[in-house]
Amino acid sequence: MTRGPHLRSGLLVLLLGSALSLGSNFASITGNEDSYFYLVQSPDFGPVRLGAGTYERSLLSCVTMCVTKFHDCYSVMYNSVTHLCTPGGASDNTNAPPASWEGKLYKRITCDFGSGEFSVVAHGNEAVCIGVFLDWVNYTSADASCKEKDSHLMTVKSLDRLAIVQNISNTTGEFFWLGCNDIMEEGTFVWADNGQVVTDDEKLKYFGEGEPNDMGGNEDCCMFVWGMMMLNDGFCLDEMAYICEKRWT
Ligand SMILES: *[C@@H]1O[C@H](CO)[C@@H](O)[C@H](O)[C@H]1NC(C)=O
Numbered sequence: 337m338t339r340g341p342h343l344r345s346g347l348l349v350l351l352l353g354s355a356l357s358l359g360s361n362f363a364s365i366t367g368n369e370d371s372y373f374y375l376v377q378s379p380d381f382g383p384v385r386l387g388a389g390t391y392e393r394s395l396l397s398c399v400t401m402c403v404t405k406f407h408d409c410y411s412v413m414y415n416s417v418t419h420l421c422t423p424g425g426a427s428d429n430t431n432a433p434p435a436s437w438e439g440k441l442y443k444r445i446t447c448d449f450g451s452g453e454f455s456v457v458a459h460g461n462e463a464v465c466i467g468v469f470l471d472w473v474n475y476t477s478a479d480a481s482c483k484e485k486d487s488h489l490m491t492v493k494s495l496d497r498l499a500i501v502q503n504i505s506n507t508t509g510e511f512f513w514l515g516c517n518d519i520m521e522e523g524t525f526v527w528a529d530n531g532q533v534v535t536d537d538e539k540l541k542y543f544g545e546g547e548p549n550d551m552g553g554n555e556d557c558c559m560f561v562w563g564m565m566m567l568n569d570g571f572c573l574d575e576m577a578y579i580c581e582k583r584w585t
């Protein structure tokens with residue numbers, strides 16, 4: 337297994353751009369510089385229509401047209417049969433969802449690639465903007481490091497997110513700090529992105545069997561365990577790699 341220290345500056349940038357179009361329900365995500373457009377399944381409402389539709393030969397050319405012509409392009413609607421491409425702004429509940437002739441709604445998400453530390457990783461119905469850091473630090477340092485990068489330790493609130501971390505752990509052979517802990521109140525784990533309580537259902541789905549168990553009365557920080565390939569509560573002063581996640585903009 338490749339361990340962190342062998343890698344340049346302890347940082348692994350997963351170059352998964354090409355993986356975005358492979359083998360997932362997220363297949364329709366389309367790269368355009370630092371933005372991605374992903375298919376919104378059964379949207380409740382739609383975007384501001386920024387202009388009349390044009391005919392574009394592919395989703396990629398539709399997306400390219402939209403971002404080139406409209407600085408406030410945050411979505412497109414694309415009909416892959418008629419090739420009608422409608423440029424869209426932000427979605428809000430005052431706008432109708434795409435009509436059948438408008439096709440499907442693709443929403444723009446941007447991952448801040450400026451530093452070169454973050455990239456988009458997609459699996460199933462999830463795409464996350466994450467940075468994988470292979471320097472070994474304790475939980476407090478990992479948490480602080482993510483915050484310095486305008487991010488938080490990655491949360492795992494879906495099986496698709498779990499699969500993303502499993503794959504990264506499988507590829508790197510590393511354990512990772514992830515974004516939850518019960519430091520404030522023993523027994524009540526909260527997610528690092530918004531302070532939501534980790535539910536029993538989430539514990540069953542994402543943690544190893546019988547975890548979190550506060551072994552030795554001293555395990556308050558969420559980690560991903562290589563081998564077990566699930567989450568566990570770990571000793572916060574242990575040192576390991578970590579994954580930071582940025583909010584989509
Ligand atoms: C975590 O690691 C940092 C950097 O090595 C260290 O300064 C800090 O004291 C450690 N945290 C705790 C709670 O020991």
Ligand SMILES: *[C@@H]1O[C@H](CO)[C@@H](O)[C@H](O)[C@H]1NC(C)=O
Pocket residue numbers: 502503506565
């Ligand atoms: C890890 O990788 C091995 C071999 O590459 C593969 O057989 C296995 O399914 C992977 N496990 C996970 C959880 O991704």
Ligand SMILES: *[C@@H]1O[C@H](CO)[C@@H](O)[C@H](O)[C@H]1NC(C)=O
Pocket residue numbers: 350352355458459499500503504507
């Ligand atoms: C797992 O990671 C590898 C290498 O980073 C990537 O090529 C592959 O597409 C990933 N697979 C999944 C299911 O995410």
